[in-house]
Amino acid sequence: MAKINSNYQKLQAGYLFPEIGKRVRAFASENPTAKIIRLGIGDVVLPLPDPILDAMHKAVDEMGKVESFKGYGPEQGYDFLLQAIASHFKSQGAEVAPDEIFVSDGSKCDTANIQEIFDIDNVIAVTDPVYPVYVDTNVMAGRTGEAENGRYGKLVYMPTTSGNGFDPELPKGKVDLIYLCSPNNPTGAVMPRSSLEKWVAYAKANEAVILFDAAYEAFITEPGLLHSIYEIPGAREVAIEFRSLSKTAGFTGTRCAYTVVPKDIKARNAKGEEVSLHSLWNRRQTTKFNGVSYPIQKAAAAIFTPAGEKAVKANIAYYMENARIIREGLKGAGFTVYGGVNAPYIWLKVPGNLTSWDFFDKLLRESHVVGTPGSGFGTHGEGYFRLSAFGIRENVLEAVARIKSRLKP
Amino acid sequence: MAKINSNYQKLQAGYLFPEIGKRVRAFASENPTAKIIRLGIGDVVLPLPDPILDAMHKAVDEMGKVESFKGYGPEQGYDFLLQAIASHFKSQGAEVAPDEIFVSDGSKCDTANIQEIFDIDNVIAVTDPVYPVYVDTNVMAGRTGEAENGRYGKLVYMPTTSGNGFDPELPKGKVDLIYLCSPNNPTGAVMPRSSLEKWVAYAKANEAVILFDAAYEAFITEPGLLHSIYEIPGAREVAIEFRSLSKTAGFTGTRCAYTVVPKDIKARNAKGEEVSLHSLWNRRQTTKFNGVSYPIQKAAAAIFTPAGEKAVKANIAYYMENARIIREGLKGAGFTVYGGVNAPYIWLKVPGNLTSWDFFDKLLRESHVVGTPGSGFGTHGEGYFRLSAFGIRENVLEAVARIKSRLKP
Structure with a gap:
């Protein structure tokens, strides 16, 4: 049955x-x-702006000729796009290698799927309010327990209200996975450098992993605020960063995003041995995903050209x-x-x-x-x-x- | 930690x-x-043939004008595509409603993700040989136990060899989820109508669910063979069908597929109550997926036009x-x-x-x-x-x- x-x-x-x-x-x-x-x-x-449309039209034309037709691409994304994204990180002061980037069809998918590579018994911390996908996907996976009064028993909620300037405090106990989103959806707040430094230090001390959703980094207008968590020294050892072209480049209907899993980041298996999260995510993506449409990747790459x-x-x-x-x-x-x-x-x-x-x-x-x-x-x-x-x-x-x-x- | x-x-x-x-x-x-x-x-x-390229170019142009620009679409797919697919099923003698169809970016994803809506304790039957994605995704979810000599202890393997004409026999014991692929990857064999009828009857008798991968149905050349499991009376109550445009229409690099979850199909919760799999899959897709790129859906719809x-x-x-x-x-x-x-x-x-x-x-x-x-x-x-x-x-x-x-x- x-x-x-x-x-x-x-x-x-x-x-x-x-x-x-x-x-x-x-x-x-x-x-x-x-x-x-x-x-x-x-x-x-x-x-969509012309440089992006032009790139997509050209790619569609390529799909119509036997000598330039593209079948299966690399699950992780084409090198031309990975290189463009890595350069973009560099321009923001973050060191990310092309093969640490995984191109996908959406940040919703990536932030939803990332929990799969983690054990069911990890303690999850989320801000409150929070983007519902972080919570719901952990509910579906069985990490949260039952809900009572709109709260799941096993989740650690970190209030982010006007009372703390919408900047969540460190949890009192130990947590294993921490979802952070900055600039924040829904509050519109940005975590200052000092706050991110505090979180990276916490994650290092507790062998926790930060799942950092930077889908809105392109909307930061004030100088001095961080666009990537990797601008913080040591973040490469504790943080996975999610980025999206949905809002950045008007891709909500075009669908393209990317996730960085640095090769420095590890978590432990049941025996207590360290395991590379990069290799786990790579296995997840190669087994369950077949890459983003070629014309869409070409359109995405055009975002990183000067025009x-x-x-x-x-x-x-x-x-x-x-x-x-x-x-x-x-x-x-x-x-x-x-x-x-x-x-x-x-x-x-x-x-x-x-x-x-x-x-x-x-x-x-x-x-x-x-x-x-x-x-x-x-x-x-x-x-x-x-x-x-x-x-x-x-x-x-x-x-x-x-x-x-x-x-x- | x-x-x-x-x-x-x-x-x-x-x-x-x-x-x-x-x-x-x-x-x-x-x-x-x-x-x-x-x-x-x-x-x-x-x-890609011209009618498909033309449709994609037109859709790209639409994305460049404010009055025809498309942002988020329905996670399940645009109605124009769902209608076209439903008509295609009808022409093959299968009754499938548009809102039973879920458009996705690939059958690999769908056949990989479908197991998520099922309990961890279901007994899984797979043919041997088998498309590795069915097995690996159940390994990752924890349904298979450890491997020994290339076999997982908790999986039920159904040999499909020249000895049985590459047509798997019914399992001796009770199984809950059955992955079938016809025309088969890798053996190239097609299950005859009598065989599919036998499986539908087994699934009904045992309250099992058939996960039917028909990614290669368009390659059937001999008359009298079934293209859809829904050509079998009663299959709507026991089978989920996966289809892909990857091979059918040369979409391996363009990315589009679809999955049918009939509203008639149920499975039981921990209390033994019947639950609609359609509503579970809909919840899964709306929470973890954001739909297929609009120009790709337009290209996909062009496949179902006469040209x-x-x-x-x-x-x-x-x-x-x-x-x-x-x-x-x-x-x-x-x-x-x-x-x-x-x-x-x-x-x-x-x-x-x-x-x-x-x-x-x-x-x-x-x-x-x-x-x-x-x-x-x-x-x-x-x-x-x-x-x-x-x-x-x-x-x-x-x-x-x-x-x-x-x-x-």
């Missing part, structure tokens, strides 16, 4: 974004004339101007807002005694604006609300105007 | 194809003038003519050969007392032809050897001529 993985039944409700989608569809069908502005899911809206970089930076600047408009607009209207300076997310304090979902429904009903309820990211997200800067300028301006006129706190 | 998933250390040697790659690279560097012909890994060589279908069929006919040339050429030279009629693989009996890897090395050394050692697919693959029909005609002819002249059995 086939039995299911019962851990799936420990998952809390639906995954956040499908639930948002469901509520928005319901509202839209009841209010067919409402002009809904979506600042919820955090999806890019600007088209591609310039175009991508212009799009990021556009979104960060949106962030400024939302942040300052809401602040001017009396809301308490965080983030939006080095990240494309504005983290809003929900006014009054409303819950995050109450505010979601109210905002949708009264302003026809879609955001993301903070409680969807964890217990300490309750009372907060995420607005994304990924919108067409005109819509962002209108959304802010509507919120100001209809929803004063 | 972070601990690794020690199940990875139960894996036998490297994954088959990286090992082949290593040996070929070593040979090539020692013999730089040798013209190596690769009939090993089974990778397509013909360029696309015609072009793809012409390529398949080309490969199957290669298969005929290899099969008949080697047969004429005194080899015992199987397959190659309804599958792009020729399964060769290794002559003399050589092992499969001996023959691999000999063939490479003496004929500069790369094949795949049968033992790489399992204990009962020892003494066999796989040649793939995916080659340029001229190379296939030359490979056969070289083998005939230099390697008579």
